[in-house]
Amino acid sequence: xxxxxxxxxxxxxxxxxxxxxxxxxxxxxxxxxxxxxxxxxxxxxxxxxxxxxxxxxxxxxxxxxxxxxxxxxxxxxxxxxxxxxxxxxxxxxxxxxxxxxxxxxxxxxxxxxxxxxxxxxxxxxxxxxxxxxxxxxxxxxxxxxxxxxxxxxxxxxxxxxxxxxxxxxxxxxxxxxxxxxxxxxxxxxxxxxxxxxxxxxxxxxxxxxxxxxxxxxxxxxxxxxxxxxxxxxxxxxxxxxxxxxxxxxxxxxx
Amino acid sequence: xxxxxxxxxxxxxxxxxxxxxxxxxxxxxxxxxxxxxxxxxxxxxxxxxxxxxxxxxxxxxxxxxxxxxxxxxxxxxxxxxxxxxxxxxxxxxxxxxxxxxxxxxxxxxxxxxxxxxxxxxxxxxxxxxxxxxxxxxxxxxxxxxxxxxxxxxxxxxxxxxxxxxxxxxxxxxxxxxxxxxxxxxxxxxxxxxxxxxxxxxxxxxxxxxxxxxxxxxxxxxxxxxxxxxxxxxxxxxxxxxxxxxxxxxxxxxxxxxxx
Ligand SMILES: Nc1ncnc2c1ncn2[C@@H]1O[C@H](COP(=O)(O)OP(=O)(O)OP(=O)(O)O)[C@@H](O)[C@H]1O
Ligand SMILES: [Mg+2]
Numbered sequence: 001x002x003x004x005x006x007x008x009x010x011x012x013x014x015x016x017x018x019x020x021x022x023x024x025x026x027x028x029x030x031x032x033x034x035x036x037x038x039x040x041x042x043x044x045x046x047x048x049x050x051x052x053x054x055x056x057x058x059x060x061x062x063x064x065x066x067x068x069x070x071x072x073x074x075x076x077x078x079x080x081x082x083x084x085x086x087x088x089x090x091x092x093x094x095x096x097x098x099x100x101x102x103x104x105x106x107x108x109x110x111x112x113x114x115x116x117x118x119x120x121x122x123x124x125x126x127x128x129x130x131x132x133x134x135x136x137x138x139x140x141x142x143x144x145x146x147x148x149x150x151x152x153x154x155x156x157x158x159x160x161x162x163x164x165x166x167x168x169x170x171x172x173x174x175x176x177x178x179x180x181x182x183x184x185x186x187x188x189x190x191x192x193x194x195x196x197x198x199x200x201x202x203x204x205x206x207x208x209x210x211x212x213x214x215x216x217x218x219x220x221x222x223x224x225x226x227x228x229x230x231x232x233x234x235x236x237x238x239x240x241x242x243x244x245x246x247x248x249x250x251x252x253x254x
Numbered sequence: 255x256x257x258x259x260x261x262x263x264x265x266x267x268x269x270x271x272x273x274x275x276x277x278x279x280x281x282x283x284x285x286x287x288x289x290x291x292x293x294x295x296x297x298x299x300x301x302x303x304x305x306x307x308x309x310x311x312x313x314x315x316x317x318x319x320x321x322x323x324x325x326x327x328x329x330x331x332x333x334x335x336x337x338x339x340x341x342x343x344x345x346x347x348x349x350x351x352x353x354x355x356x357x358x359x360x361x362x363x364x365x366x367x368x369x370x371x372x373x374x375x376x377x378x379x380x381x382x383x384x385x386x387x388x389x390x391x392x393x394x395x396x397x398x399x400x401x402x403x404x405x406x407x408x409x410x411x412x413x414x415x416x417x418x419x420x421x422x423x424x425x426x427x428x429x430x431x432x433x434x435x436x437x438x439x440x441x442x443x444x445x446x447x448x449x450x451x452x453x454x455x456x457x458x459x460x461x462x463x464x465x466x467x468x469x470x471x472x473x474x475x476x477x478x479x480x481x482x483x484x485x486x487x488x489x490x491x492x493x494x495x496x497x498x499x500x501x502x503x504x505x506x507x508x509x510x511x512x513x
Contacts, residue, residue, distance in 0.1 A: 205452045215421055216428045216465065224429045229436060233401050241408040241437055 002027065005107065008055055012080050013131040015124070022121045029113040035104040042084050042098040049111040051088040054079050057104035061096045073190055076101070085132065088114060141184040146191050158199045164192065256383045259392045259509060260410035264426030266397040268416040269447040270294075272480070273502070274394040275303040276490045277414075279342075280506040282333070282350035283491075286389040289329070289382050291315065291353040293375065293406055294396040295365045298355035303488060305337040306330065306354060314356040316365065319374050325381045328353050341492030351386055372405045379409065390509070399430060407434055412441040412512055414471065414505065418448045419458055424465075431466050441512050444468050445505060448476040471508050472501040 009015045009023050032055070035041055041052055044064060054077060061075040061083065074096055077083055083098045088111050118124050152160055228234055261274040274290060282288040292300045292315065301311050313327045332350040336342040356362065383391055393406050407413055413434050417423040427444070434442050444466060449458060455473040463470050475497050483489050490499035 202452065216424050221425065221428050221432070225432050225436075228399055228404070228429075228433060234404065237404055237408050238437065244409065245438065 004055070005030070005032070008053070008080065008107070012053060012082070013134075014053075014082060014127050017127065018121065018124060022117065022124060025117050025120075026109070029117070030107040030109050033104075033106050033108060035100045035106060037100050037102055037104075039104075040097050040099050041104070041106060042094050042096070044094050044097040046094045048094070049087045049091050050108045051082055051084045051111075051114065052098070053082050053107045053109070055105035055107055057100060057102040059083065059098050059100055059104065061098050063096050071097075073187075075187060082131070085128070089132075138184055138187075142187050145184070145188055149191065149195060153195055153198060156202070158195070161192070161196060161199060256388050257390050257411045257509075257512070258379065258383075258409055259390055259412040259414065260395060260406045261392065261414045261416065262395045262403065262407065262430070263397055263416040263423075264399070264430045265418075265423055268397070268418055268423070269474075270397070270416055271300040271303065271394050272489065273414070273416060273445065273447065273505075274392050275300055275488055276499075276502045277506060277509065278350065278390070278392040279345060279488045279491055280503060281390050281392075281509065282345060282348040284506070284510060285348075286510075287349040287387055289351045289353060289386060289388045289391040291379065291382070291391065291393050292355040293393055293402060295355045295402075296362060296396055298357050300394045301352065301354045301357070304330075304332050304352055305335075305339065305342065305486075306352070308357050310335075311352075311354040311357075314361070315353050315378070316356040316361045318353075318378055319371065321374075325353075325378060326385050329382070329386060330354060339487040339492070341487040341489065344491050345488075349386075351382075351388075353382060369401075372401055375402065376405060376409060399433065404433070404437070407439060408437045410439060412443070412509060413439045414443050414445050415468075416445045416447050417462075419446055419450070419453060419462075419473075420448075428466065431468055442468055443471040443505075443508065445471050446473040449473050450476055472504040474498050474501040 005027055006023060009026055015023060015026060030053075033041070035057075041059065042048075056079055058076060058078045060073050061077060062071040062073050064071045077098075084094070086092070087094055091111070149160060152158070259277070261270050261277070263270055271292075271294075278288050278290045290300065292298045294300075295316065301307075311330060313323045315328055317323045318325055318328050329351040330353075332342070332352055333345055333348040336345050379391060379393075382388060393410065395403050395406050397403075415427060415430055415434065417427040431442070431444075444462060446458065446462060449455060453473075455475075459470045459473050477496070477498050479493065479496060480489060480498060483492065489496070490502045493499055
């Protein structure tokens with residue numbers, strides 16, 4: 001068990017490259033939890049500030065949709081990776097929920113313990129920064145693509161949906177690896193699904209326009225025309241119009 | 255040859271006055287001599303778009319129709335009185351004349367009671383064209399198919415019939431299209447205004463052209479920006495890059511090509 005935790009910490013993004021002293025300090029402080037599938041280790045909005053490291057199993061990072069069953073999946077995270085580092089740093093309420101996808105073993109490190117160790121070993125802070133920067137890059141990759149697509153959606157141009165699918169894009173691949181682009185792709189798959197829904201809804205609404213247009217009651221129309229055309233005024237007007245036009249045509253020729 | 259362009263719709267509130275003002279302003283900007291007549295004597299409105307009120311508009315069409323003043327005293331030269339709003343100032347120096355209708359309650363009830371002489375109006379229009387040497391005379395009409403409207407349809411060279419893509423407008427527009435054809439209007443065009451953005455404009459155009467057997471000059475979007483403008487300015491001059499303004503210029507091209 002202890003050996004396992006040691007290996008895990010040594011291989012983790014945050015703590016690899018740190019001297020064994022630090023790893024041992026960490027091993028004294030972390031608490032191990034076992035979590036059942038479907039259980040949350042972090043609840044959005046909650047005011048706690050531990051960071052968790054996945055030992056085994058997978059979690060999803062989600063934003064629950066208000067008042068609905070649905071949720072927006074932001075990320076999938078697996079062994080050796082951290083979750084909850086934002087609240088550890090800024091102490092603000094949790095920005096997303098983290099839910100176990102399989103049986104989970106996680107290590108918890110409290111903010112207090114983390115700060116105490118960091119006081120002795122400031123290098124730990126630098127490693128944390130490096131990891132956070134990597135996450136930022138992943139978010140930027142995602143944002144760049146999402147913004148490009150959003151512009152297209154705004155212009156009513158959905159051609160990218162087909163192109164992406166033909167190229168085996170985010171609508172089709174399921175790559176569970178932890179590379180930034182694989183992660184961005186999983187994240188983008190949710191956006192992609194949304195774009196497909198928007199396109200479908202737009203197509204349905206356009207369909208309604210067709211139905212709107214064809215309703216002209218021709219019997220009623222003929223009756224209304226009859227009433228106007230049958231009046232004395234109309235007969236006189238028509239005659240005068242003809243005269244005016246004839247004169248105009250004459251003057252054109254002259 | 256000068257051209258009379260009537261802007262009409264079967265139902266009210268379709269955007270006739272705004273369209274008339276914008277088309278006329280754009281044609282004037284293209285260097286043509288342009289007049290605008292408000293024949294909606296029952297509920298005049300177009301003067302507002304040019305920043306006029308009951309006092310500043312001076313003599314009106316009502317007085318001319320009663321034989322009280324000559325037509326040149328009714329003409330209000332917009333090019334000389336643009337006001338300082340961002341769109342209208344662009345009209346400075348252009349030959350754009352408005353022939354306003356009175357907005358005085360007493361004048362309006364007088365017309366409603368006595369009616370007005372359609373022949374006199376016809377004479378007046380010819381008079382305007384001749385006196386001011388106009389290339390184009392735009393007529394902003396009263397909705398429906400009353401006698402004055404039928405007259406303005408019958409004397410127009412170009413009739414722009416505005417409709418909203420809405421069931422309420424289809425029936426009346428169909429009747430009006432047939433009447434215009436019976437009156438042998440040379441150039442009849444539909445103009446769709448207030449189209450919701452969820453419509454596919456290209457499809458809408460094709461569908462309406464098919465059903466009414468009449469060309470659609472443009473499909474103009476419903477836009478909050480227009481409501482915000484609160485009729486305080488000529489929209490297509492103030493916001494030239496707006497989709498509504500681009501649609502208006504499409505119609506202007508159609509009109510100028512006919513001319
Ligand atoms: N495309 C548009 N999008 C949003 N609002 C519009 C649009 N076109 C016109 N409007 C608004 O609709 C209202 C009616 O416009 P307007 O006065 O030009 O219509 P009208 O046909 O002349 O009306 P009436 O029949 O009363 O004379 C105005 O408030 C105007 O700002
Ligand atoms: Mg009007």
